[in-house]
Amino acid sequence: MTFRVNTLLLHLSVWILVLIPVFLFCLFVQPGSVSVQMLLNGFDDPILSSILWEVRLPRVINGLMTGGALAVSGLVLQLIVRNPLAEPYILGISSGASFGAILPLILGASLFSFQIGGAFTGAVLVMVVVYFTGLRYGRIDNGRLLLGGVMMGAFVSALIFMSFTFLGDGLRTAITWLMGNLSLGSSSVIFTLFPIILLIILLVYRYSYAYNLILTGEEVASQVGIPVDRIKKVSYLYVSALTALAVCVSGIIGFVGLVIPHILRRFYGFDHRYLIPFSFLGGGMLLMIADWIARAALFPVELPVGAITAFLGAPFFIALMRKQST
C-alpha cells in the first residue's frame, strides 16, 4: 500500500470508529455484575461510581495502553533485530521486571508500590546489561543482542524459580506477576503512565520512515544518510522502556507483541507509518477484549489474561497464514 496522509487519516478514523464501541462495551458490560442501566442511573451511588470510575475505567485504559505498548515494542524489535520471532519478552526485560516485583515479597515488603518500583528497576537493569552485551565495536549486533537477551532472560528466570523456595504467602502474588493481570495497577498509576507511553510511541513514530529504509537493508539505509546505528540504539531504549512500563503494572502478558505486528503486516505491508499507529490500536483492542473475557467468563472469579491473549491470537494468526498461502 503506497503511503498517503489522507489514506492514513482515513484508516485511522475507521480504527477509532471500531475502537470506541469496543471501549464502551468493555467499560459498561460485565455479565454477572451491575447492569448498564444501573450504572447509568447510579452516578450518585458511591459503590456504583467506584465500580465505573475506579475499577473498570482504569482497567480498560490499562488494557489499551499495555496492549498497544507491547504491540509497538514487538513491531520495532522485530525490525531492529531482523527476526520475526522477536517480541518484547525475548530480551529478558519481562523476567527482570518480574524478579524485581517478586524480590520485595521475599524481603517481606508486601506494599504494592515496592513491587512496581522493583519491577521497573529490574527491567531497566536487565535492559542495560543486554544493551552492553549487544554492542560490538560501538554498534548494535543483532545476533548478540538477541542471544544476550535470551541468556539474561534464562538467568533471571532461574533466580525467580529459586526465589519461590523462600516465598511463603507471597507465592500467589508472584505467580500473578508471571501470568499477567490488568487489575494490579491503581487508577493513579495508570493515568500517570498512559501519557508517558503515548509520548514514547510518538517518539518512535518519528522514525517510521527511517525504519522503512532500514528494512530494505542497513547498508542501503546508511548510504542514503540514515543514521542506522543511532536509530537502532535509541529504538532499543524506547522499546525497552515501553515494555518495562507495561510489565511493571500488569505482569507478563505474552503474545500481543508477537502476533499483532504480523497480522497488521498482512494488511499494511511493511510501511511503518501505518504499522506503528495501527499496532498500538490493534494491540490495545486485543488486550481490552481478552481482559474482558478474563473478568466476565467466571465473574467474580478471574482468569489469567495472558492465557487468553494466546488462546485468541494463535488460532486467528494460523488461520490468516493458511488463508494467505492458498
Added chain:
Amino acid sequence: MELRIKFLPTERDFSQRFFIAFLLFALALLPSCSPKKEVKPGITVTDAIGHDVSVPIRPEKIISLAPNITEILFAIGAGDQIAGVTDFCTFPDAAKSKPKTGGLTNPNLEAMLQLQPDLILVTADGNPKAISDRAKSAGIPVFTINPSSWDQILATIQLLGKLTGHEIQADSVVNSMTEKAENLTILPVKPSIFVLLNEKPLISAAKGSFLDDILEKAGGFNVVPSGPERYPVINQEGLLKMNPDVILWPSEVDPDPELFKGPFKNLKAVKSGKVFKVNPDLYLRPGPRVADAVADLNSRLQP
C-alpha cells in the same frame, strides 16, 4: 606404513577396565539398596483420597507434612511419636525442636527417608502427590487427609487418634472443640463476610473451603460463591458488588493502607471499621485451634 603392535595394555585400557569393573560391582550392589520390607502388624484404613493404607499399630516415627497435622498430633498427645515436621510447623513450641523435612510444596524426600519413618501424614491440597508416591514406593505408608469442613476436621482428629493409638484423647479434643462452638452468642443478623487472603490480586476463600464453614459456625456467611477453585482470584468489582459487612484479614502484617483508599473506601466493612486483622495460624490451619478461631470471630461479629 607404521605397524602398531600392542604388547602391553596401555594406561587407558587399565582405566577402562577399572571403570567397567566398577560398574559391574555397582550393579551387583543394586539389589541390596532396595528397602527391606519388615512385616509389622498393622491396620488397614482408607484415607481421604480413597487409598487403603496399611498403618502399623501405634506408629513411633511419624512425619507430619503440614502444620495442621502437627497441631492435631500434639493436641491428641501423639507429640512424642513425631519424628519430623515441616519448616512451617511452629505450634506448639515443642514442634519447633523436631527435625525438619523442608517446606510444604517442596519437602525433601531424602531428609524424610533418613528419619526412617513408619508413617507419613500428608494433606491432599498442600503437599505434592509425587512426593507421596515416591515415599510409598520406598515402602513407607503414606496417609492423606483432606479436611474441608468443620465436621471433617473433627472426623480427621478422631481418625488420627485411631491411627496413633490416642483415641480417647482425640475424643476429648473433639468434645472440647464442640463445646467451644456451642458456647457462642447468637447474632441478631447474619453478617456477610469476605475473607481477604491476598491483596494484589484479591484472593478469597469460596464456598466449599473449610474457611467458609468456619464463617458459618461463627454466625456469619461467606459472600464468595462456590466456583471452580476453593481459593479463587476475585475481581475488584466483584468485591464492590458483594459489599460485605465484614472483611477478615488473616495475616501477621497489616494490609497495604493504599488498598482501602482507592475504590474500596466505600465498602460497608471499611466505612464501619470492620476490617479485622486476625491470627492466621488460628484461621488458616484446619486443626484443633479452629475452634478458637470460631470463638474469636463470633466475639468480633457482635454488634
